Amino acid sequence: DIVMTQSPDSLAVSLGERATITCKSSQSVLYNSNNKNYLAWYQQKPGQPPKLLIYWASTRESGVPDRFSGSGSGTDFTLTISSLQAEDVAVYYCQQYYNTPRTFGQGTKVEIK
Amino acid sequence: QVQLQESGPGLVKPSETLSLSCTVSGGSIRSYYWSWIRQPPGKGLEWIGYIYYSGNTYYNPSLKSRVTISVDTSKNQFSLKMSSVTAADTAVYYCTRDESLWYFDLWGRGTLVTVSS
Numbered sequence: 001d002i003v004m005t006q007s008p009d010s011l012a013v014s015l016g017e018r019a020t021i022t023c024k025s026s027q028s029v030l031y032n033s034n035n036k037n038y039l040a041w042y043q044q045k046p047g048q049p050p051k052l053l054i055y056w057a058s059t060r061e062s063g064v065p066d067r068f069s070g071s072g073s074g075t076d077f078t079l080t081i082s083s084l085q086a087e088d089v090a091v092y093y094c095q096q097y098y099n100t101p102r103t104f105g106q107g108t109k110v111e112i113k
Numbered sequence: 114q115v116q117l118q119e120s121g122p123g124l125v126k127p128s129e130t131l132s133l134s135c136t137v138s139g140g141s142i143r144s145y146y147w148s149w150i151r152q153p154p155g156k157g158l159e160w161i162g163y164i165y166y167s168g169n170t171y172y173n174p175s176l177k178s179r180v181t182i183s184v185d186t187s188k189n190q191f192s193l194k195m196s197s198v199t200a201a202d203t204a205v206y207y208c209t210r211d212e213s214l215w216y217f218d219l220w221g222r223g224t225l226v227t228v229s230s
Contacts, residue, residue, distance in 0.1 A: 050217075107157050
């Protein structure tokens with residue numbers, strides 16, 4: 001199985017400031033034949049199911065604010081919230097879909113400082 | 114819009130079989146893949162398995178011996194059965210729409226299943 005490791009486990013950021021979460025996969029999730037990274041990001045607010053934010057490492061799902069962006073390739077990926085809002089308090093997960101079984105990172109909790 | 118709703122017992126005894134259903138409303142179950150994912154309290158996400166509307170399935174090898182996923186297109190439902198449950202199977206179980214076996218773009222609200230005598 002591909003192991004997904006996120007860092008940090010939690011972070012506290014002031015309102016309006018940038019939040020950066022990293023996700024590292026134990027093997028590359030870049031499919032060379034189409035040059036796509038098989039990686040998604042989800043947001044889970046307390047008491048709610050996860051919500052898809054980003055897929056193909058950098059494509060925002062419809063309706064997701066543009067303050068959320070994804071980057072990276074191969075084994076190293078980043079989710080950035082450019083200007084943290086109160087409603088962004090949540091746990092964020094990365095997920096690889098390069099291999100079966102699909103696996104998730106352990107989650108990163110984002111709080112307001 | 115398409116919505117998913119899990120249903121089933123919230124309490125299951127150890128060694129018994131967990132049974133959940135997911136009803137798809139606002140759209141057809143056809144032409145999509147559908148997955149079950151679970152989340153133990155306070156922990157991360159684990160993919161359990163998927164089913165295609167035609168009935169093709171694939172399970173997480175870690176759970177394969179205990180899991181069966183089925184589909185009923187006439188009811189727009191798919192279901193999960195997990196046998197020989199233990200306390201380690203206590204979790205919120207989510208049904209999801211599985212976009213082309215890539216990412217999960219729609220989620221049910223989840224249902225907590227507790228394994229306890």
